[in-house]
Amino acid sequence: MSRCRVCSHPIREFFDFERQPLSSAFPRTGELDEEYFFRLAVGMCESCTLVQLIDAVPPERAHHQGYPYHSAASSVMCKHFEQTARRFLETELTGADPFVVEIGANDGVMLRTCGDAGVRHLAVEPSGATGVRAHRAFFDAHAATRIRDADGTADVVYAANTICGVTDLQPVFEGLDVLLAPDGVFVFEDPYLGEIIERTSFDQIYDEHVFFFTVRAVGALADRFGFELVDIERLPVHGGQIRYTLARPGRREPSPAVADALRTEQAHGLAELVTLERFAARVQRIRDDLVALLHELRADGARIVGYGATAKSSTMANYCGIGPELIPFVCDTTPAKQGRLTPGSHIPVRPVEAFADPYPDFALLFAWNHAEEIMAKERAFREAGGRWILYVPQVHIV
Structure with missing residues (x-):
């Protein structure tokens, strides 16, 4: 039986899309024999209720130098990331010498806006396609230690459409524990399972999305790795997402939006297999x-x-x-x-x-x-x- 990637409890499979390719590997005519396929099936953990892929693609196959998606290609996404940066500049990045790190920064739209305002910034991006100052690596404690030793602790660590694709989340949270300032926040946004179910937007399920988060599941995830979910925000981009804000326990008062979302999820049965x-x-x-x-x-x-x-x-x-x-x-x-x-x-x-x-x-x-x-x-x-x-x-x- 498959086991949850976070808590190791059994996963109940509820759908199988069968044989699927890497979603961002566009072959040429003469490369069809080299295509990589895997079984795309999805299930829910019986304990923490985290919905996830049964089989995941190795990250070195999914993220590569030729990775073809760039945020700057969409004016809507450019505006979204610029607004995100301005919000950080008005709230979290107001100290004497603030520092923001983005995990999986792609082509760096958010960070460039912070940089234009004079804020120190760094992308942690394995594909290398950022256009901003970058540390080319997967984010973990080793990468975080090197960044902290060179730049100090981060006031904000941010990730967009990235955390849901990380097969093993423990190294990420170990890195956050190293890099995040005592009063810093980890902010990430990813597709929301509630929207996927409501819209039946099943094409949001593909190899680069390993996890499909709910507020309940992220709260349990944060607790497990020594953090606390302190705020959530619904976002209209990419078919419906949630922006989650995590902090060190006891450092921030949780927003009422968290409790409200938990009640809504329970009413909609998001943690029920039926x-x-x-x-x-x-x-x-x-x-x-x-x-x-x-x-x-x-x-x-x-x-x-x-x-x-x-x-x-x-x-x-x-x-x-x-x-x-x-x-x-x-x-x-x-x-x-x-x-x-x-x-x-x-x-x-x-x-x-x-x-x-x-x-x-x-x-x-x-x-x-x-x-x-x-x-x-x-x-x-x-x-x-x-x-x-x-x-x-x-x-x-x-």
Whole structure:
């Protein structure tokens, strides 16, 4: 039986997406024999209720120099990280010589804003793709000791869409214990299980998301590693996230938002297996509805392309069996993905300029979490008679 990565109690599996590729490894035509696949199954710990992948991909395979996601590609995410930085500058980084560290900083949008304000900052980023001062390593006690000896303790350690992908969290918290100042805070934001269940956004489940946090599970996680959950904030980005603030025990008064969220989670049954089993049934229905719709549209002669070669789209396309026979290509703004194939499903990725050459009849929006931004940008597609296909929270056409 599988065991929880945090508390070692048994995990109850509730869904199996079967054979899946690395979601950010876009192969070239001649590299298909080198693709890595694993079983993507998800379960809940019977004790701490932490939802997690049954089998995880080794981190050295998932995070690499060619990792293709960059926050700066989205104006919405740029604004989000700039606002996050300004909030830290107004609250936590107000001392004589503040210091902020970001784990998994990607291309460093948040840290650059702090740096522009004169705040000392450092990224801890194994892929090396930051554009700011960086320590290239996975974050643990060894990395934290080197950083503390060189720069002192940190007032803020921050991580966005990173902690949920760390297979073994104990070294991270050991590093936090070394690096965090006595009154410092660890702030991280990740996809929220409550949103995933409410929206049936099952494509949030892929190799880079090992854990799917709830407020209850993060509280237990913090207690286990010698910290305290003192605040939470709901965020609209990436389909619904929560920003968690952890501190050393007794150093901060917990916000009422924590207790409120715990009551809401209990009322919604987020720690109950039956809730997850109902979610699983809805996932299967979405798959069946989407595949039937695509086949029906193609049979009627409609031209359909994909929009947004996201990591999420890997789970969607491979679980649903969507390949180039249904979607001849997918458009994406990321140069590193263009000219390659989508993981596992092998749909060609073309520049976004191909979307209008000519416009298709329908566009399957894989990047649904950026729907407002994309639809505003592609207004001419709608004006030309084109329609968007979405599958969150259910299959529908707009």
